Amino acid sequence: MTTLLDVDNLWVKFPTRSGVFDAVRGVSFSLGRERLGIVGESGSGKSLTGRAILQLIRPPGIVEAGHINLHGENLLAKSAQEIRTVRGEKISMVMQDPKFSLNPVMRVGDQIIEAYRLHAKASKAEAYQKSVEMLEAVSIRDAERVMKAYPHEMSGGMGQRIMIAMMLIPNPEILIADEPTSALDVSVQGQVLSIMDKLVKDRGMGLIFISHDLNLVSQFCDRVLIMYAGRIVEVCQADKLHEAKHPYTKGLLGSLPRFESPRDRLQVLTRDPAWREAPSVEGRL
Numbered sequence: 001m002t003t004l005l006d007v008d009n010l011w012v013k014f015p016t017r018s019g020v021f022d023a024v025r026g027v028s029f030s031l032g033r034e035r036l037g038i039v040g041e042s043g044s045g046k047s048l049t050g051r052a053i054l055q056l057i058r059p060p061g062i063v064e065a066g067h068i069n070l071h072g073e074n075l076l077a078k079s080a081q082e083i084r085t086v087r088g089e090k091i092s093m094v095m096q097d098p099k100f101s102l103n104p105v106m107r108v109g110d111q112i113i114e115a116y117r118l119h120a121k122a123s124k125a126e127a128y129q130k131s132v133e134m135l136e137a138v139s140i141r142d143a144e145r146v147m148k149a150y151p152h153e154m155s156g157g158m159g160q161r162i163m164i165a166m167m168l169i170p171n172p173e174i175l176i177a178d179e180p181t182s183a184l185d186v187s188v189q190g191q192v193l194s195i196m197d198k199l200v201k202d203r204g205m206g207l208i209f210i211s212h213d214l215n216l217v218s219q220f221c222d223r224v225l226i227m228y229a230g231r232i233v234e235v236c237q238a239d240k241l242h243e244a245k246h247p248y249t250k251g252l253l254g255s256l257p258r259f260e261s262p263r264d265r266l267q268v269l270t271r272d273p274a275w276r277e278a279p280s281v282e283g284r285l
C-alpha cells in the first residue's frame with residue numbers, strides 16, 4: 001500500500017512549573033489509503049497526535065519528531081505559510097463538535113462559498129453551484145435550503161456533514177477526524193460514518209479516525225493503534241481487535257458493556273506501571 005504519511009518518533013511536550021509533561025512520547029506510524037483508528041482512554045494522547053501532524057499545538061506546547069513526512073516531504077521543515085497551504089489543500093481535520101467550527105452569524109452557504117473561493121478561482125455563481133454539489137455529496141437532500149440557513153438552525157448531524165463537506169472542498173488526500181461522531185445519536189452517527197467510508201473508497205483518501213469507542217473503531221477501521229500514556233502499546237487489524245494481546249487493550253475490551261451478554265459488574269481497568277515505561281510499538285504499514 002502507498003504510504004501517504006509517515007510520522008517518526010513524535011513527541012508533544014508541555015512545560016509546567018514542576019517540569020516538562022510529555023503528553024505524546026515517541027510514537028511512529030504511517031498511513032496509507034486506509035482507515036486508521038487511534039483509540040485509548042481519555043488523556044492517552046490521541047487528539048494531540050492528530051493535532052501535531054497539522055502543527056495545531058498551541059504554545060507553550062512543543063512538537064518534536066524525527067520527521068512528519070507527507071509524500072516524503074517533511075512538514076516540520078515547512079514555513080507557517082506553507083503549513084497553512086497543507087492544511088487547506090492536502091490534509092483536513094474534522095473535530096467533534098461542528099458548532100464551534102462554523103461561524104454562528106454567517107449563513108451556512110456563504111461559509112461554504114467563501115471556503116470554496118479560497119481554494120479555486122470561481123465566480124460567485126459557480127462557487128454556489130459547487131457548494132450545493134458538495135452538500136449533496138454528503139447526503140444533504142435539501143441543499144438549497146441549507147445554504148440559506150444559519151448554523152443554529154442545523155441539527156448536530158447536519159452540522160457535522162456540513163463540516164465534512166467544507167473539509168472536502170479542496171479534495172484533501174488525508175482526513176483527520178477527531179471523535180467526529182461522538183456528539184451524534186446512533187442513527188446519525190451511522191450516516192456520517194458511511195459518508196466518510198465512501199469518501200475513502202471513492203477518492204482513495206487516507207483517514208485517521210480518533211475515537212475512544214473500541215467497538216466502533218473495530219467495525220469501521222482497517223487498522224488500529226492503541227495508545228496508552230502517550231505511547232502506542234499495540235497495533236491490530238481492526239477486525240482482529242478481539243484477539244488483541246496487550247493486557248491494556250484486553251482490559252479496554254473487557255470493560256465495555258455488552259447487550260448480548262450483560263454482566264453484573266464490568267471489568268475494572270487496571271494499569272500496570274510497567275506499561276508506561278515499555279517502548280512505543282511501531283504503527284508502520
Ligand SMILES: Nc1ncnc2c1ncn2[C@@H]1O[C@H](COP(=O)(O)OP(=O)(O)OP(=O)(O)O)[C@@H](O)[C@H]1O
Pocket residue numbers: 014021023040041042043044045046047048049061212
Ligand atoms: N495545552 C495543554 N497543556 C497541558 N497539558 C495538556 C494540554 N493539552 C493536552 N494536555 C494533556 O495531554 C494529555 C493528552 O491529551 P489528549 O487531548 O491528546 O488526550 P486524548 O487521548 O485525546 O483524550 P480525550 O479522549 O479525553 O480527548 C492529557 O493528559 C491532557 O491533559
